[in-house]
Amino acid sequence: MAQEESPEYDVLIVGGGGAGLRAAIAAYETNPNLKIAVISKVYPMRSHTVSAEGGAAAVIKPDDSLDDHCYDTISGADWMCDQDAVESFVNEAPNELLQLEHWGCPWSREADGSVAVRPFGGMKIKRTWYASDKTGFHMLHTLFQTSLKYDPIQRYDEWFVTKLLVEDGRCQGVVAIELATGRIEPILAKSVILSTGGCGKIFPFTTNANIKNGDGMSLAYRAGIPLKDMEFIQYHPTGLPFTGILITEASRAEGGHLLNKDGYRYLQDYDLGKPEPKPVLRSMELGPRDRLSQAFVKEQERGGTMAGEYGHYVHLDLRHLGEKIIDSRLPFVRELCAKYENIDPVTDLIPVRPVVHYMMGGISTDIDAATVLPGVYSAGEAACVSINGANRLGSNSLTEILVFGARAGKNAAAFALEQKEASSGLQAQVEDERNRLAKLMLGEGTESIAGLRKEMHDTMEEGAGIYRTRDSLAASGQKVRELQERVVNVKVSDASHTFNTDLTAAIELTYMLDGAEAIIASALLRDESRGSHQRSDFPERDDDKFLQHSLAYREPGGSPRIEYQPVSITRWPPAKREYGQQKG
Amino acid sequence: MAEETITIEVLRYLPENGAEPEFQSYDVPLRSDWVVLDALNHIKDHIDGTLSYRWSCRMGVCGSCGMMINGEPVLTCAAFLTKYAPGPIRVEPLAHFPVVRDLVTEVTDFVDKLKHVKPWVVREEDKPLEEGEFKQTPAELSDFKSYTMCINCMLCYSACPVYGLEPGFAGPAALALAQRYNLDNRDEGNDERMARLSNDEGIWSCTMVGECSEACPKDVDPAGAIQRYKLAGAAEWWKSFITRKGK
Amino acid sequence: MESKTGYTLHHPKWHRDAKPIFWWVKRWVYIGFIFRELTSVAVAYSAILMIILYRSVQSGPEAYAQMLECLSHPVMLVINVLALGAVLYHSITWFNLSPKAMVVRLGDWRVPDLMIAGGNYAGWFLISAVIAAAYILG
Incomplete structure (x- = not known):
């Protein structure tokens, strides 16, 4: 891609995962004459959508109803989601999944050839479409391959965005580094969609891939767009400690036990039912994700967990199921353990611990995927509409990337059609950005990237983990502020212009620190416990004060300022979130 | 210690x-x-x-x-x-x-090759969404399922001596991907793909070393896919040969 | 295909390794593959020999006798034994590959690879047996 002039697009999509690709196709379908580009720091098929296993929820079977899907989503979210957004999401979900079926997604099937659905945690009824246990992988590849059909969709693969260009009150493009050559170029656009995924890598133990550093969140934050509900972070109770590889809920549904260091099924001590010979739904190991993660922390405090090189852990025991069941029902679990962690669940106990899985919060958008900054849209895990509230319902996220990806694409296209040419003052900003990056590459700093990253990991785990208190958050907040000041002096040891991953790692670290600061500031002010946000000092939900979204704005000095915005309630007034007991 | x-x-x-x-x-x-x-x-x-x-x-x-x-x-x-x-x-x-x-x-060449095989559902007429999903039985799905498992890691290209000698060769993953759509009952693009791939840079370049399938971490078996494709290509050739003779 | 242009800022200079002529001696699999490819020469040779033999039969008993004499020369015997071995190897690898190219379905049941290859072998032996029987029964 060797244009001399700055390229100019109508719609520029940052991030080539599921949401970004869906947005690109939607923009094309809105108007095939638009100039569309997708810019991504990795080749699109490497995006983290690829790792999602479970499935995508949408109402399609006659015994299901849209209202049920709404209710499951809203109650799962502990009433923190916007109900108008949830309703649109649920309404548009079936067609989006159907569209993907028409594009060739290999959905698993019933014997009669119709799409198969399966049950998923927190759902009253079977509604999850799946493609074996690799749903995200198949969705991403289907979207990527289908996107190849549209010649006007230009791709900038392995370009790393460092800045949004904002002039005359609207966003007009980005500055990005072409990794292969080190060129730093402006890519102008009338509208920009941020679909860069979450920021799980802020935490030491996560299922997230290495690329998930909250790039888009930070880009938006620095451009004055608030980050919404950043304190809500979903943990998955059974990840492998070192790699964060997720061991699916199915392993517990098949009868796997969680054992403490004495081989005791400790969940029975945390109000999760009594051990039965056969697995019982919503009891013991099949309790909700957040409750299991919280029980782990309590057990750790009691001294029942084991300390390993990669933090504390407990054991998942599948041995009693025998090789036959493991091979027939859980082959992927055995494969993952063997291939990537060197253990065999048939003979070995699997070390597991709660790991950060998903960011409910993100770039604050409205129901049309638009942000407060004209010209900037966002979709996917990067965004917060919000339909996930305080706790995302399993298998809603893959549907979300389609529904809101398409909405972002359509609305960004419509916005672009109304805009005039780019402002003239952009070049100065581009030069400033070039100078900033050149200075970073001089390698004159003294702080090590890995060192700062480790300090960030430690303090986030310590102060902003599964259970938080005002003191722990305040201490971590102070620490992250200190890291923000030190990261200015980070050392980039690689001076090469060719594929300089040391430079990108340094910039990613600054992105993560922005996310970390927003998380802590939002969590510190939320004096209640709701969904995934658990405050030991405020164990109850407080609807009077906190049925509100938090909005983290970046102050000129860099620290966050928190404002609040009411949650939109339409048809489902807040009620108690019921888990653990039998219910409809 | x-x-x-x-x-x-x-x-x-x-x-x-x-x-x-x-x-x-x-x-x-x-x-x-x-x-x-x-x-x-x-x-x-x-x-x-x-x-x-x-x-x-x-x-x-x-x-x-x-x-x-x-x-x-x-x-x-x-x-x-x-x-x-x-x-x-x-x-x-x-x-x-x-x-x-x-x-x-450098992997641009590989990504261009993926695009070359038209890896999308080709239809003469799109089916409207209101008509619901295409029916596809588990048996029909299993016809091409293994070819959907490719993660584009390109190990097969490194294992394939033909690609090493002739960089123009479409290569194992791209040809398996073509077969993935050819064998999908929702697709009608066989002819278009055959026209692109039944040549010296497509299926006929493969000399069946078989190492691509050995290297594949996902058991896609591109070697098998290409052999099936060749058989289809040969059948196609005979068919057109006979119909031409018949005229 | 080594790129000769020097590195200039912001223009990539890729490194390309040329494949050496004897790339295939590095691995047994590749050696086996090259050997299999070479056996096609033996297949071609056998076909040509067949045609020559057929022509000599057509040209009368004298030409046929001359041909037989030529074939019984020790050098020819060695060549033909080697060619037979190579053709056999070629056929076996071919039959073993056949399940890869042919997917046979009977209703919902996919015929296993072993049976497809087995069917090919069975056909081969059957035809050989018929020819042998025709020869013996004369």
Whole structure:
């Protein structure tokens, strides 16, 4: 891609995962004459959508109803989601999944050839479409391959965005580094969609891939767009400690036990039912994700967990199921353990611990995927509409990337059609950005990237983990502020212009620190416990004060300022979130 | 007690300094749960920040971290150090691709080849969404399911000597992808794809070495896909031959 | 295909390794593959020999006798034994590959690879047996 002039697009999509690709196709379908580009720091098929296993929820079977899907989503979210957004999401979900079926997604099937659905945690009824246990992988590849059909969709693969260009009150493009050559170029656009995924890598133990550093969140934050509900972070109770590889809920549904260091099924001590010979739904190991993660922390405090090189852990025991069941029902679990962690669940106990899985919060958008900054849209895990509230319902996220990806694409296209040419003052900003990056590459700093990253990991785990208190958050907040000041002096040891991953790692670290600061500031002010946000000092939900979204704005000095915005309630007034007991 | 270590020899290439690629050795801890990718990350974080390579998911599904280890193309996230102990372990960029830097290869050619095979559902007429899903029985799905499992890691291209000798060859993953759509009952693009691929840069270049299927970490069996494709191609040729004669 | 242009800022200079002529001696699999490819020469040779033999039969008993004499020369015997071995190897690899190219379905049941290859072998032996029987029964 060797244009001399700055390229100019109508719609520029940052991030080539599921949401970004869906947005690109939607923009094309809105108007095939638009100039569309997708810019991504990795080749699109490497995006983290690829790792999602479970499935995508949408109402399609006659015994299901849209209202049920709404209710499951809203109650799962502990009433923190916007109900108008949830309703649109649920309404548009079936067609989006159907569209993907028409594009060739290999959905698993019933014997009669119709799409198969399966049950998923927190759902009253079977509604999850799946493609074996690799749903995200198949969705991403289907979207990527289908996107190849549209010649006007230009791709900038392995370009790393460092800045949004904002002039005359609207966003007009980005500055990005072409990794292969080190060129730093402006890519102008009338509208920009941020679909860069979450920021799980802020935490030491996560299922997230290495690329998930909250790039888009930070880009938006620095451009004055608030980050919404950043304190809500979903943990998955059974990840492998070192790699964060997720061991699916199915392993517990098949009868796997969680054992403490004495081989005791400790969940029975945390109000999760009594051990039965056969697995019982919503009891013991099949309790909700957040409750299991919280029980782990309590057990750790009691001294029942084991300390390993990669933090504390407990054991998942599948041995009693025998090789036959493991091979027939859980082959992927055995494969993952063997291939990537060197253990065999048939003979070995699997070390597991709660790991950060998903960011409910993100770039604050409205129901049309638009942000407060004209010209900037966002979709996917990067965004917060919000339909996930305080706790995302399993298998809603893959549907979300389609529904809101398409909405972002359509609305960004419509916005672009109304805009005039780019402002003239952009070049100065581009030069400033070039100078900033050149200075970073001089390698004159003294702080090590890995060192700062480790300090960030430690303090986030310590102060902003599964259970938080005002003191722990305040201490971590102070620490992250200190890291923000030190990261200015980070050392980039690689001076090469060719594929300089040391430079990108340094910039990613600054992105993560922005996310970390927003998380802590939002969590510190939320004096209640709701969904995934658990405050030991405020164990109850407080609807009077906190049925509100938090909005983290970046102050000129860099620290966050928190404002609040009411949650939109339409048809489902807040009620108690019921888990653990039998219910409809 | 000193921790046991293992030596990793990495092929380094930096275009700026004008030199040919050279091996550089690093000693890393030999841990039973570490894969070669973990060793590279250790080097990057603690020994030499200038080492460049691609990686992301560390669970064998994103397809980024394929490299040559001791001459074999593998995913480094699934290659335990202990398997290669006592070492040394030679790590090189994937064979047959131009090297951009260190372990980073040029893959635009591969992505262009994917596009060349028209990897999307080709229909004369799109089916309206209101008509619901296409029916596809589990048996129909299983016809092409294994070919959908390709993660585009490109190990098969490094294993394929034909691609090494003739870079114009569409290659195993792209041809398997073509078959994936050809065999999907929702697709009507067989003829278009056959026109593009029944030639010297397509299926007929494959000489059935079979190493692509050996290297594949996802059991896609591209070699099998191409042989099936050849059979279909030959049948097509005979059909057109006979109908031409008949006229 | 080594790129000759020097590195300039912001223009990539890729490194390309040329494949050496003897690339295939590095691995047994590749050696086996090259050997299999070479056996096609033997297949071609056998076909040509067949045609020559057929022509000599057509040209009368004298030409046929001359041909037989030529074939019984020790050098020819060695060549033909080697060719037979190569053709056999070629056929076996071919039959073993056949399940890869042919997917046979009977209703919902996919015929296993072993049976497809087995069917090919059975056909081969059957035809050989018929020819042998025709020869013996004369």
